[in-house]
Amino acid sequence: MILSFNIEYRTNWGEEVRIAGLSPESVPLHTTDGIYWTAELEFEVPNEGLTIHYNYQIEQNGIVTRKEWDSFSRCLFLSGTSKKKYRINDCWKNIPEQLCFYSSAFTEALLAHPEREEIPQSYKKGLVIKAYAPRINKDYCLAICGNQKALGNWNPEKAVLMSDANFPEWQIELDASKLKFPLEYKFILYNKQEKKADCWEKNPNRYLADPELKTNETLVISDRYVYFDIPAWKGAGMAIPVFSLKSEKSFGVGDFGDLKRLVDWAVSTHQKVIQILPVNDTTMTHAWTDSYPYNSISIYAFHPMYADIRQMGTLKDKEAVARFNKKQKELNSLPAIDYEAVNQTKWEYYRLLFRQDGEKTLSSKGFKEFFDANKEWLQPYAVFSYLRDAYKTPNFREWPKYSTYHAKEIEKMCQPETADYPHIALYFYIQYHLHLQLLAATQYAREQGVALKGDIPIGISRNSVEAWTEPYYFNLNGQAGAPPDDFSINGQNWGFPTYNWDIMEEDGYRWWMRRFQKMAEYFDAYRIDHILGFFRIWEIPMHAVHGLLGQFTPSLPMSREEIESFGFTFRDEYLLPYIHESFLGQVFGPHTEFVKQNFLQTTDVSGIYHMKPGFETQREVENFFSDRKDEDSIWIREGLYSLISNVLFVPDKKEEGKYHPRIGVQRDFIFRSLSEAEKNAFNKLYDQYYYHRHNAFWQQQAMKKLPQLTQSTRMLVCGEDLGMIPDCVASVMNDLRILSLEIQRMPKNPLHEFGHLSEYPYRSVCTISTHDMSTLRGWWEEDYQQTQRYYNTILGHYGIAPTVATPELCEEVVRNHLNSNSILCILSLQDWLSIDGKWRNPNVQEERINVPSNPRNYWRYRMHLTLEQLMKAKELNKKIGELIKYTGRAPQK
Numbered sequence: 095m096i097l098s099f100n101i102e103y104r105t106n107w108g109e110e111v112r113i114a115g116l117s118p119e120s121v122p123l124h125t126t127d128g129i130y131w132t133a134e135l136e137f138e139v140p141n142e143g144l145t146i147h148y149n150y151q152i153e154q155n156g157i158v159t160r161k162e163w164d165s166f167s168r169c170l171f172l173s174g175t176s177k178k179k180y181r182i183n184d185c186w187k188n189i190p191e192q193l194c195f196y197s198s199a200f201t202e203a204l205l206a207h208p209e210r211e212e213i214p215q216s217y218k219k220g221l222v223i224k225a226y227a228p229r230i231n232k233d234y235c236l237a238i239c240g241n242q243k244a245l246g247n248w249n250p251e252k253a254v255l256m257s258d259a260n261f262p263e264w265q266i267e268l269d270a271s272k273l274k275f276p277l278e279y280k281f282i283l284y285n286k287q288e289k290k291a292d293c294w295e296k297n298p299n300r301y302l303a304d305p306e307l308k309t310n311e312t313l314v315i316s317d318r319y320v321y322f323d324i325p326a327w328k329g330a331g332m333a334i335p336v337f338s339l340k341s342e343k344s345f346g347v348g349d350f351g352d353l354k355r356l357v358d359w360a361v362s363t364h365q366k367v368i369q370i371l372p373v374n375d376t377t378m379t380h381a382w383t384d385s386y387p388y389n390s391i392s393i394y395a396f397h398p399m400y401a402d403i404r405q406m407g408t409l410k411d412k413e414a415v416a417r418f419n420k421k422q423k424e425l426n427s428l429p430a431i432d433y434e435a436v437n438q439t440k441w442e443y444y445r446l447l448f449r450q451d452g453e454k455t456l457s458s459k460g461f462k463e464f465f466d467a468n469k470e471w472l473q474p475y476a477v478f479s480y481l482r483d484a485y486k487t488p489n490f491r492e493w494p495k496y497s498t499y500h501a502k503e504i505e506k507m508c509q510p511e512t513a514d515y516p517h518i519a520l521y522f523y524i525q526y527h528l529h530l531q532l533l534a535a536t537q538y539a540r541e542q543g544v545a546l547k548g549d550i551p552i553g554i555s556r557n558s559v560e561a562w563t564e565p566y567y568f569n570l571n572g573q574a575g576a577p578p579d580d581f582s583i584n585g586q587n588w589g590f591p592t593y594n595w596d597i598m599e600e601d602g603y604r605w606w607m608r609r610f611q612k613m614a615e616y617f618d619a620y621r622i623d624h625i626l627g628f629f630r631i632w633e634i635p636m637h638a639v640h641g642l643l644g645q646f647t648p649s650l651p652m653s654r655e656e657i658e659s660f661g662f663t664f665r666d667e668y669l670l671p672y673i674h675e676s677f678l679g680q681v682f683g684p685h686t687e688f689v690k691q692n693f694l695q696t697t698d699v700s701g702i703y704h705m706k707p708g709f710e711t712q713r714e715v716e717n718f719f720s721d722r723k724d725e726d727s728i729w730i731r732e733g734l735y736s737l738i739s740n741v742l743f744v745p746d747k748k749e750e751g752k753y754h755p756r757i758g759v760q761r762d763f764i765f766r767s768l769s770e771a772e773k774n775a776f777n778k779l780y781d782q783y784y785y786h787r788h789n790a791f792w793q794q795q796a797m798k799k800l801p802q803l804t805q806s807t808r809m810l811v812c813g814e815d816l817g818m819i820p821d822c823v824a825s826v827m828n829d830l831r832i833l834s835l836e837i838q839r840m841p842k843n844p845l846h847e848f849g850h851l852s853e854y855p856y857r858s859v860c861t862i863s864t865h866d867m868s869t870l871r872g873w874w875e876e877d878y879q880q881t882q883r884y885y886n887t888i889l890g891h892y893g894i895a896p897t898v899a900t901p902e903l904c905e906e907v908v909r910n911h912l913n914s915n916s917i918l919c920i921l922s923l924q925d926w927l928s929i930d931g932k933w934r935n936p937n938v939q940e941e942r943i944n945v946p947s948n949p950r951n952y953w954r955y956r957m958h959l960t961l962e963q964l965m966k967a968k969e970l971n972k973k974i975g976e977l978i979k980y981t982g983r984a985p986q987k
Contacts, residue, residue, distance in 0.1 A: 095136070095137045095138070095139045095172060095174065095175075095176055095177075095178045095179070095180070096134055096135070096136055096137075096178070096179040096180070097134070097135045097136075097137055097146075097172075097179075097180050097182060098132065098133075098134050098179065098180065098181045098182060099113060099123060099132065099133045099134075099135070099182050099184065100130070100131070100132050100181070100182060100183050100184065101123070101130075101131050101150060101183075101184045101185065101186065102129060102130055102131070102185065102186075103129070103131060103150070103152075103186050104128065104129050105125075105128050105129075105152065107128075108154050108155065109152050109153070109154050109159065110122055110123070110125075110152070110153055110154070111123045111125070111131040111150055111151075111152060112150070112151055112152075112153050113133065113148050113149070113150060113151075114148065114149050114150070114151050114161075115146075115147050115148040115149055115167060115168075116135070116146060116148050120151065120153065121133060121135065137172065138176075139172050139173065139174070139176075139178075143171055143172060143173035144171070144172045144173075145169060145170070145171045145172070146169075146170050146172060147167040147168065147169055148167065148168050149161065149162055149164040149167050149168055149187075150162050150184070150186060150187075162186050162187040162188070163187045163188055163189045163190070163805070164187075164805070165193075165196055165197075165805055165808050166196060166262070166263065166808075168184070168316065169260045169263065170182070170222075170314060171213045171216075173216045174216060174218075174310065174312075175310070177310045178310050178311075178312070179308075179310060179311045179312070180311075180312050180314055181305070181307075181311060181312070181313045181314065182314045182316065183313070183314065183315055183316065184316050185316070189829075189830070189831055190226070190319065190831075191831070192228065192229065193831035194810055194831065194833065194857070194917065195228035195229050195262065195327075196226075196228050196262055196808070197618065197619065197808050197809060197810035197811075198614070198618040198807075198808040198809055198810070199367075199545040199547075199618040199619040199809065199810035200228060200262075200545075200810070201228065201261060201262055201808070202540050202545075202618055203366075203539065203540045203543060203544060203545040203618050204329065204366055204543060204544075204545055205228065205229070205230065205231045205232075205327075206232065206540065206543070207231075207232050207258050207261045208232065208541075209232070210257075210258050210259050210261060211235075211255075211257040211258050211259055212257065212259060213257060213259045213265075214256075214257050214259075214265060214266055214267040215267060216267055216312070217267060217268075217269045217270065217271070217312070218271075218309055218310055219269070219270040219271045219307050219308070219309055219310070219311060219312070220267045220268065220269065220270055220311075220312035220313070221267065221268045221269075221270040221273065221277075221305075221307070221312070221313050221315070222265060222266070222267045222268075222312060222313065222314040222315065223238065223256075223265065223266050223267075223268070223315050223318070224263055224264070224265045224314065224315065224316045224318065225256070225263070225264050225265075225281060225318040225319070225320050226262055226263050226264075226318070226319050226320065227262060227264055227281070227319075227320040228261075228262030229321075229322070229324075229327060230258075230262075230283065230987075231985075231987060233285065233286055233287050233987070234283055234284060234285055234286060234292065234987055235255055235256065235258060235264075235284050235286055236255075236256045236258075236264040236281055236282070236283070236284070236320065237250075237253035237254060237255050237256060237281070237282040237283075237284040237291065238253060238254050238256060238266055238279050238280070238281055238282070239252070239253035239254070239279060239280060239281075239282050239291075239294075240277060240278055240279030240280070240299075241277065241278040241279065241299075242273065242274055242277070243272075244268055244269070244272050244273055245268075245277075245279055250282055250290075250291030250294070251290065251291065253282050253284060253291060254266055254268075255284060264320075267312070270305075270307050270312075270313070275302065275303060275304035275305070276301060276302060276303050276304065277301070277302040278299040278300065278301055278302075279299065279300050279302075280294055280295055280297070280299055280300060281294075281295045281300075281320045282294055282295070283322050283324070283987070285987075292987065293322050293323065293324065294322075295320055295321065295322055296321070296322070296323050297321075300318070302315070324987060325982060325985065326856060326917070327917065327985050328916070328917055328918070328919070328981075328982055328983045328985065329365075329366035329367060329917070329918055329919075329983055329985075330364065330365050330366060330367075330912060330918070330919045330920070330921075330978045330983040330984075331360070331365050331366055331367025331368060331369060331545075331547070331918060331919070331920040331921075332356075332360065332365055332367075332368060332369070332920065332921060332922070332923050332926060333369040333370075333861065333864070333865070333920050333921065333922050333923070334356070334368075334369075334370065334922065334923040334957075335348070335370060335371040335387065335865065335943065335953075335955070336348045336349070336350070336352070336353065336370050336371070336373055336400055337371075337385075337387075337399070337400075337431060337953070337954075337956070338923075338943070338955050338956050338957055339352035339353070339355075339356060339956075339957060339961065340352070340426070340956055340957040340959070340960050340961065341355055341960055341961045341962060342426075342960050342962050343404060343422075344402075344426060345403055345422050345425060345426065345436065345439070345440060346422070346424075346425025346426050346428060346431060346432060346435070346436040346439075347399050347400075347425075347431050347433075347436045347956075348400070348956075349399075349400050349401060349402040349403075349531075350400050350401065350402055350528065350531035350532045350534075350535050351402030351404060351405055351531060351535075352402070352961060353368070353532075353535035353538075353539070353546070354534075354535055354538050354539075355961040355962070355965075356368060356961060357535070357538055357539045357542050357544050358542075358961075358965060359961060359964050359965055359971075360542075360544050361542050361543070361544065362965065362971050362975070363971050363974040363975045363978065364974075364975045364978040364979055364983070364984040365544070365974075365978065366543065366544060366545065366918075366983075367544065367545050367546075367547055367619065367918060367920055368539065368544060368545070368546055368547065369547040369549075369619075369621065369920050370546070370547070370548060370549065371387045371549050371865060372387045372388060372390060372548070372549045372550075372551050372623075373387070373396050373397055373400055373532075373548075374387075374390035374391075374392055374393060374394070374395060374396060374397060374551075375390060375391050375392050375395045375396060375397045375398065375475075375479075376389050376390050376391060376397060376555075377391060377397070377398070377437075377479070377482075378391065378482075378488040378555075378557065379488070380434065380437060380438070381433075381434060382433040382434055382952055382954075383950065384433065385431070385433045385952055385953040385954060386951070386953055387551075387953060388551045388553065388588070388623065389555045389588075389589075389590075390551065390554065390555060390558065391475075391478065391479070391482075391488060391555055391557070391558045391559055392471065392475045392478075392558065392559045392560070393471075393554060393558075393560060393609050393612075394468070394471040394472075394475065394609075394612055395471070395472075395475045395521075395525055395559075396525065396528040396529075396532065398437070398440065398441065398444065398524050398528070399436060399437050399440055400528060400531075400532075401440070401444070401524060401527050401528050401531065402531055403418075403440065403443055405527070405530075405531055406444075406447055406527050407447055407450075407451050409443070409446055409447060409450065410450060411446070414446060418439070418443055421439050425439065428956075429940065429956070429958065430940070430954040430955065430956050431953075431954040431955075431956050432954075433952075433953075433954060444520065444523075444524055445520065448519075448520050448523050448524075452519065452520070452523050455523055455526065456519060456522065456523060460526075460530075461522075461526050464526050464529055465522065465526075468525075468529075471559070471612075472521075472522060472525060473504055473505065473508045473518075474499070474504055474559050474562070474563050475521065475525075475559050476508070476518045476519075476520075476521035476522055476525075477496075477504045477507055477508065477514075477518055478490070478559045478562060479521050480514065480517045480518050480521070481493060481496055484517075488555075488557040488558075489557050490557065490561075490562045499562050499563045501563075532616050533615070533616060536616050536617070536618075540618070545618040545619050545810070546616070546617050546618060546619070547617060547618070547619035547620060547621065547810075547812070547920075548613055548616065548617035548619070548620045548621070549620065549621045549623060550609070550610070550613065550620050550621070550622055550623060551623045552574070552590075552622070552623045552624040552625075552627040552631075553574050553588055553590025553591070553627075554568070554590055554591070555589075555590065556568075556570055556589070556590065556591045560605075561591065564605065566594065566597055567593065567594055567597055567598055567605055568591040568592070568593060568594055569591055569592045569593070569594055569633075570591045571636060572591065572592050572633045572634065572635065572636065572647075572747070573587055573588070573589050573590065573591070573592075573633065573634040573635070573636060573638070574588050574589075574590040574591065574592045574627070574631050574632065574633060574634075575587040575588050575589075575632050575633075575634050575641040575644060576588075576624065576632050576641060576817055577632050577641060577644065577757045577758070577817065577818050578641065578642065578757060578758045579816070579817045579818060582641070582946050582947040583758070583761075583947075584640040584641060584642055584735075584739075584947070585632070585634075585640060585641020585642055585644065585757065585758075586641050586946055586947075587634050587638065587639060587640060587641050587949065589949075592631050592633050592647060593631070595648075595795075595798075595799070599798065599799075602802070603799060603802060603803060606799075606803050606806075607802070607803065607806045610803060610806050610807050610809070611806060611807055613807070613809070614807035614808070614809050617809060618809055618810060619809055619810035619811075619812060620809050620810070620811065620812065621812045621813075621814055621835075622811065622812070622813045622814060622832075623814055624814055624817075625813035625814055625815050625823070625827070625832070626815065626817065626818075626819065626820075626823065628795075628796050628799050628800050628803075629792040629793070629795055629796040629820065629822065629823060629826070630646040630647060630648060630649060630788070630792050630795065630820075631646070631647050632644045632645075632646060632647075633645060633646070633647040633747070635747070636713070637711035637712065637713045637714075638711070638712050638713065638739075639712040639713060639715075639716050639735060640712060640735055640739060641757075642739040642756065642757060642758060643712075643738075643739050643741075643744055643756070644744075644757065645744055645746065645747065645754045646754075646788070647747075648791070648795060649746075649754065649788060649791075650787055650788060650791060651746035651749055651752035651753055651754050652752065652753055652754070652755075652779070652783065653751060653752055653753075654751065654753075657743075657753065657779060660775050660776075660778050660779040660782070661771075661775040661778075662772060662775035662776050662779060663772075664743075664753075668741065668742035668743050668764070669741060669742075669743055669744075669745060669753075670704070670741060671704070671705060671737050671738050671739070671740050671741055672740050672741070672742075672763060672764035672767060673694065673702065673703040673704065673705070673737050673740065674701055674702060674703075674763065674767070675701040675702075675703075676701065677763045678690065678703075681733040681736060681737070682729070682730065682733050683729075685726060685729065685730050685733075688730070689730060689733070689734070690703070692706075693705065693706055693709045693715075693730075693734060694706060705734075705737065705738065709734065710738070711738065712734075712735050712738050712739070715731060715734045715735060715738070716731070719731040736762075739756070739762075740762050740763055740764050741756055741759075741764065742755070742756060742759055742764050742765070742776070743755060743756060744756050754783070755776070755779060755780045755783055755784070757784075759780075760777070760780075784818070785820070785821075788820060789820055789821050789822045790822070792820055792822050793822035793825065793826055796822070796823075796826045797826060800826065800830055800832075801830060804830055804832060810833070811830075811831075811832045811833065812832065812833040812834075812835065812859050812918075813827055813832045813833065813834060813835065814835050815827065815834050815835055816835060816837065816840055819842065828857070831857065832857075833857050833858055833859050833917065833918070834855060834857065834858040834859070835858065835859050835860075835861070836849060836854045836855075836858045836859065836860040836861075836914075836916060837849065837860075837861055837862070837863070837864065837867075838851065838860075838862065838888075838911075839867075839873065847880075847883065847887075848884060848887070848888050851910055851911060851913065851914040851915070852914070852915065853915075854914050854915045854916045855915065855916070856915055856916065856917055857917060858915075858916040858917065858918075859916060859917075859918045859919075859920055860911055860914045860916035860918070860919050860920075861911070861919070861920050861921055861922070862907065862908070862911060862921055862922070862925045863922055863924075863925060864922075865922075865943040865944050866943075866944050866946045868941075868942055869922060869924040869925055869928070869938070869941040869942065870899060870904055870907060870908075870924075870925045870928050871898070871899045871904065871924075871928050871934070871938045871941065872938050872939070872941060872942055874898065874899035874903075875897070875898060875899075875938065878895075878897070881895050882894070882895045889903075889906060889907070889910075898938075899928065900931075901928065901929050901930055901931040901934070904925070904928035904929045905929040905973075905977070908921065908925065908926070908928075908929055908977065909977055909981065912977055912978060912981035912983055913981050919983065923957065924941040926974060927970070929970075929973065929974070929977075930967075930969070930970045930973065932967075932969075932970070933959065933964075933967050933970045935958045936958075937958075940955070940958065941955070942955065943955045
């Protein structure tokens with residue numbers, strides 16, 4: 095069988111078009127003019143036919159310089175005798191404008207076609223027409239209608255229905271011997287239930303001249319995109335951490351089994367997306383401080399507390415069962431999660447069940463398949479967890495043995511004949527059950543037309559499996575965080591190591607690719623936590639506690655000469671903390687003399703102090719106050735932190751003689767000490783440095799990484815683009831079709847106090863609050879003056895705003911967000927419940943999940959009612975369902 099490939103692509107000198115996917119090596123095409131490229135290949139096709147998958151790419155000197163969009167590889171079914179010839183006319187595929195509809199969120203859940211049509215019949219002389227049309231749900235199909243009998247003679251009732259065998263690509267093969275050319279046709283959206291045409295595409299007629307086909311020839315026309323003039327698809331959903339879920343049978347914490355009950359509630363209220371926080375294992379010390387879901391010890395392993403005990407199996411020991419049932423009722427009745435008690439009790443259950451059923455499970459076919467597919471990460475994780483507990487620290491650098499990872503040693507420990515094996519195999523057993531349970535929840539959600547949206551943290555713990563096994567990928571001598579923003583005026587110090595992007599680039603970002611691909615097994619959409627980290631990360635020196643002394647990495651620091659070119663005279667003392675008698679009283683109040691005597695030393699300049707040795711860094715101060723928790727000590731400690739960060743410039747960590755203006759320094763005393771001329775000159779260089787200097791540079795950094803990472807799976811990509819956003823971020827996210835995050839109280843337009851919902855881009859997710867913010871009701875009570883302005887200017891009400899957010903006000907805010915232009919409106923469960931006085935939490939303070947300015951926040955928020963109660967809340971569910979339906983977020987087609 096002969097395949098003749100034809101594509102038009104205008105190449106530059108030295109470039110060639112090649113086909114990838116047909117063989118281990120790419121196949122060259124040939125050209126005479128650098129525009130029209132062709133290749134003829136001979137294939138052996140079995141009698142039952144053969145499906146080929148391929149894509150085009152551009153190479154120069156053997157190096158791939160560009161690939162076409164290949165989230166959906168080209169797919170063609172071949173059949174016929176050895177004399178058959180396929181003439182394939184392709185067009186280069188760029189990223190579609192409507193890329194989101196090609197994601198698995200839509201093709202596998204929201205617009206899934208679970209029952210596909212057969213591949214169309216083949217003819218000796220055939221015409222195959224293929225078209226992409228993802229925006230069609232299972233009750234509709236694509237049809238073709240045209241200027242002759244075989245195409246219905248423009249009668250839509252006689253249109254030819256196309257096959258969705260390769261949805262979202264549709265195809266039809268026509269008997270070319272019965273066609274008269276030239277051919278004119280259009281695509282139709284066809285209602286399968288009512289068996290009638292719903293609407294025509296708006297384009298002019300499509301035209302095909304006589305291709306002069308011979309017998310045993312089939313012409314394939316590919317890559318035609320189809321759009322219909324129908325309302326834009328919009329959906330609604332909810333955001334809630336798995337640990338916050340509560341059912342009558344859960345064990346004091348939400349689990350993967352509860353996700354199915356949540357899906358049922360989503361369906362009953364017309365919600366389409368469930369968004370959760372990271373679910374990876376964060377166990378460091380088995381204390382409540384492990385509750386932070388972004389500080390995982392593994393990017394692959396799930397947290398054991400998410401296992402649904404009911405699905406794992408039943409203990410045969412009736413006394414133990416009775417004891418656990420009693421404990422379950424106690425833990426489940428608590429208003430918030432008791433992290434330590436929950437995990438201690440569930441681990442006791444796991445050990446008993448493993449002793450009872452472990453051998454049988456580990457010898458099962460299903461487990462062996464899971465183990466073989468996940469061995470690369472599963473063994474190091476299990477051994478790490480075992481050694482962490484054996485040596486009583488997650489800091490592997492302090493372990494007496496195995497502090498340096500050697501794969502062969504770890505492999506040896508995982509052999510069944512070793513003494514360590516039973517302790518290690520317990521982790522295999524638990525991870526297998528977690529895998530089965532989340533996979534079952536995902537499949538159930540898809541069957542109900544609901545997409546699960548996960549969360550990929552930007553960082554990893556420095557005491558993690560990955561830092562142990564692959565340290566070369568990380569800069570362990572720095573700390574990742576975020577510059578000051580509305581969440582935290584001192585910035586955020588997450589403590590994570592930063593990435594060694596140069597090393598990651600050398601192997602094609604394999605570490606990230608594996609991470610994304612593993613996540614795609616369970617989720618159809620994901621949120622990239624702090625997407626700005628792919629442009630640049632805020633890196634804080636190890637001696638700092640707050641985030642103010644950080645610098646962007648990578649960045650373009652300024653030389654002394656460049657700084658002075660702005661009219662600002664650089665002095666070395668600007669690198670040192672400015673500590674003056676005049677403001678010490680403002681910082682320390684009644685503790686001023688105590689601070690001067692114990693932490694400061696005088697200098698040759700009257701009124702000027704330096705920090706005493708032993709207190710020159712924030713980390714030294716932190717260590718001194720580590721066991722002093724009284725209010726006065728905290729006051730003094732925070733004041734000393736602020737003195738140490740009271741510098742005007744931060745030296746670059748790599749280049750000597752290069753500097754960064756200290757972030758947010760305009761609020762500090764050293765800036766106030768400058769003359770007006772100096773302030774103006776400094777502000778000019780500050781503005782240029784933080785808002786203009788790096789745009790092209792950071793765009794280049796992001797485009798090295800994000801295209802191949804976001805296209806490595808078919809998950810729907812959403813970026814958390816909050817905070818200090820460079821101008822280049824919006825253009826990169828738009829080019830890659832990444833959904834942005836829009837929050838009304840954090841507007842991206844600096845001229846607005848509140849975001850304008852009508853101006854949100856379609857390619858975005860809008861919400862009222864995130865896990866890092868107060869809920870709608872909590873925010874309403876935080877700043878009365880701001881609330882008043884919102885009440886008058888945004889909601890358009892006259893008079894004085896209520897002191898609390900009433901159910902009626904909350905419903906109005908929710909309705910406004912549902913009416914926004916965003917493709918997805920995902921609200922926290924707390925904000926959904928706020929619209930009903932009967933069902934919302936009586937105590938608004940219990941609704942907050944995280945306070946970013948508190949590095950020791952206890953993540954323990956839990957629903958105040960059960961999922962069973964929620965399902966029975968008929969009036970609430972009806973209200974939510976109607977709000978979603980009447981705002982156009984429950985599309986019928």
